Amino acid sequence: MQLNYKSILIICLLCLFPLLATAQQTYNMGGTVYDESGETLPGVSIFLKAQAMVGTATDIDGKFKIKASKGDVLVFSYIGYENKEYLVDAENEKIKVTMVPAATEIEEVVVTALGTQRKISVVGAVTSVAVKDIQTPATSITNMLGGRVAGIITTLDSGEPGKNISEFWVRGIGTFGASSSALVLIDGLEGNINSIDPADIESFSVLKDASATAVYGVRGANGVVLITTKRGQSGKLQINARANYTVSHLKRMPEYLRAYDYAVLANEARAVRNEEILYNDMELKLIKNHLDDDLYPDISWQDEIIKRNGFQQTYYVSAKGGGEAARYFISLGTSIEDAAYKVAPENTIRSGVGYNTYNYRINLDIDLNKSTTLYFGSDGYMSMRTQPGFANTDAMWEAQSMLTPITVPIRYSTGELPAYSSAYGGAGVSPYVLLNYTGKQTNQNYTGKATLALSHDFSYLIKDLKLRMQGAYDNVSWKDERRYVMPELYLASGRTNWGELQRAKSYDAVSPQYSSGQRQSRKYHFESTLTWDKLVAESHRISALLYYYMSDEQDTRDADNAGAGRRALEALPKRYQGLSSRLTYGFKDTYMIDFNFGYTGSENFEPGKQFGLFPSIALGWVPTGYKWVADNMSWLNHFKVRASYGSVGSDRIADFRFPFMTIIGENQSVGWGSTLNGVSELQFGANNLMWEKALKANLGVEANMLNDRLTFVVDFFNDKRESIFQRRETIPGYVGLVYTARPYGNVGSMRSYGTDGNISYTHEIQKDWSFTIRGNYTYSANEIINWEQPPTRYPYQPYNGYPLSALRGYIASGLFTDEDDIAFSAAQSFGGFKVMPGDIKYKDINGDGIINSDDQVFLSDPTYPRLMFGFGGEMKYKDLTLGILFKGTGKTDFYHVGYYNSSYGTNGPGYVPFNNGKIGNVLTMVNDPDNRWVPMDYALANGIDPALAENPNARFPRLSYGYNANNSQLSTFWKNDSRYIRLQEVTLNYNLKANFLKRFGLSSADIQLVGNNLVVWDKVKDWDPEQAYRNGRAYPIPARYTLQLYLNF
16 A cells, blocks of 8 residues: 555554643743732743743733643842742742842943943043934934034034034044044944934944043044943843824025026126126016016026925834843834925936935844853845935035026027026026936945854853954945936027027936946954953952954055055955053042053054054042041932043044055156156165154043932043154155155144043922933033144244134135225235225235235134033823933134135135126125125115214125135135034934723834934024024025834734
């Protein structure tokens, strides 16, 4: 007899049936959980010990229900209490469990370099950020730091998706070397702070002084941001989900004149310069009555390309859990954001401007045995940005500030699209065309990381001796694609006698083109950490740490962008290795001392000089550890004074590698008409090269008072940078060295100094009603001690003694009053321009009777803030919480005209009326005669109030139609102040814990309403003060209104 597979399967199932029946026999378990006082305890986690995925939690009455089999063990877990276990031997729905408080109080710890420390023993300058404070919706984590974290200063100059990411510094800018950026470590590995979802964060700390950052060696010279992500834990499966929807509303946009007012003012600009007016009475009537929209249109470019509102939606889900041997945490997230641009119906690509991101994270911990744990982590982040094909969107903002309402229409009545001229690039093309008719470009970025770590506890040999080894692989890729096209564009010049529109091609058509670029980067990293901690006789606490790391990274961009003779060098991997250590001692938690050192190697120095030793020391004193203080000053719960001093090295001294090498270029031109080739020195090696060294000093005070209701921390710091790498400038020209071959040396020095701190007060009004108020500040200034520059003619010209990137220009003495004032003043002739009454008058600093560059002096500090602060608080009533945050800056000078920025050029266009004639837009404020200098005779002849004529305090000088070199210089005339106080955030949160949620498997839900950037108080008024010098030529920083929902399963 033959048995087929079906018969065999049936027989097997029949044989296993008794076992399956037994395995599936379950009991209904239930009961109530109480605390030590007999009160019911809601929110207690109950799970099966052998099956951590199976679990539940007590309801608001402390009751629970769960299914279990005979022999299962129920585990009851609650923060602050010891775990309880219950062995299932029969069905029981009336179990009574009383939780017992944990015998030992959990000490507050702070995440510091390479681990955690008890907060009381920390003597370095470390700011810990409450994770709940950075869970509110934002476009990036860095956007939440300024005004919220002491020691951090941020700036944001665009609100456009993909560009709305703040730049930040720890304690300001401390060097004019190649890098002033802070080190960001995510789970101990370098990462992008904006690639992580806030919901993944377990802890967030900022290390600021030499003691706190020393173990990171050269990498920590500019401060360190430490982020640890969430990990799995034994217990029932916990799923958290978040969804939010945000409306971004653009406000604070520049307002420009419409066609008729523009034309009238253009006539004035010509007339007051004794030039022929542009528009006669007939043309003004045509403009005013909109009788010829081809030649005399009236266009608001903002209305044509901006819809004022943008939208963002984000989704996130995470799960964590595990059992006795393994624990896991996984998360997925995405953000979809579009910009507030109007995409025309005829745009065949139908793709606006947007920025989408996707991220994932996996953290897995496996206990190999009682003393060994294996950790595997993987995370990834991808961003995709879409833009018009012509250029990035800055071109559209430039165009809307330059094209006047009367320059060109949206489209000619004959069907052609317009452009003023191709000579001005994007500024001469209609922003409507740039947005809708130039194709599409995408910018993709992917970052992936995989890491494996092994931790082993050697307590069986030496108590509390632990070793951790970790290896990681990073991969970053960029891909840019551009599909570019441009239609033929025309400019109308008039009409024929028959009324036909006369037009000529102003921009040649570009047939569809495709281009792409790719870039790859990879990094290998290995580190190991050996730690030991010992408490001796209950009074002496000793700890030690030894840390070693090495890394190897390569980026294809380095070789692609290398200059002549450098390509092979730049293609080599960048390698680092270092050894550092920390030794701490504490006596009765009253006296503490830390020794740190870093011994780091870098390729940037010649063999034999590649390693540098950088030590530091920190001291701490806690007088509240004295019995007398505890007995007689009970209101003072904690008081600590700490100080640190140490050195930190930096090898990132130049924007090129191997500065100690001399590079010879072959096949170089000999010159003098010769056809022969020769050699030349492309790089003159600095064979005496040294490390850039930061000598950091810090003094801090921290206190907790009134039963820890009032807390404050204040730090004062001084950071002196020595041996900053600079090109030698004092070599005389007759030596014959071309500028690029001049040697470098460690000749620069500067210092930064300041203070930062925070304070908070919490008060419980009633059992369910409490409030907290808090504030923080950061003040950071700097001063150049030595900046090598060629000899100067006057004592006010050297950079020494002034801040880094200090602004230099002319001191304005007001406006020329009349011709006599011009005749008896120093000669001003910028670009051959003849000044007239009402033009800006400059001070002759050196008294030589001529205004030129020798009269430029220090005007003010750079345009980023030196002082940033934040204050606010929260009010909590039962499950309802209201939070508020204000953010502000101190006095921050900026200039509307003449200020040069490496990314955006020299400002002034879009603010100075008629800056380039027909492509110089005019702000509405100029139309007020009180804001501009108007000659008396012109005022009388044109019905302008004589009392407003020749205003010496006018905001704008005498008008010019076209570029005016005299009035476009960087000077105090255009100076303004961008300090502000901003209502940064208002949050209303309701925590819902209702029995009906259990029907959906939910334990609780949080419903949030969040508003960001709601109100700003400042002096700029016309656009956002953080974008002050851009003069409205940037995507505004929007107000954001968010509905957010958290679901906790």
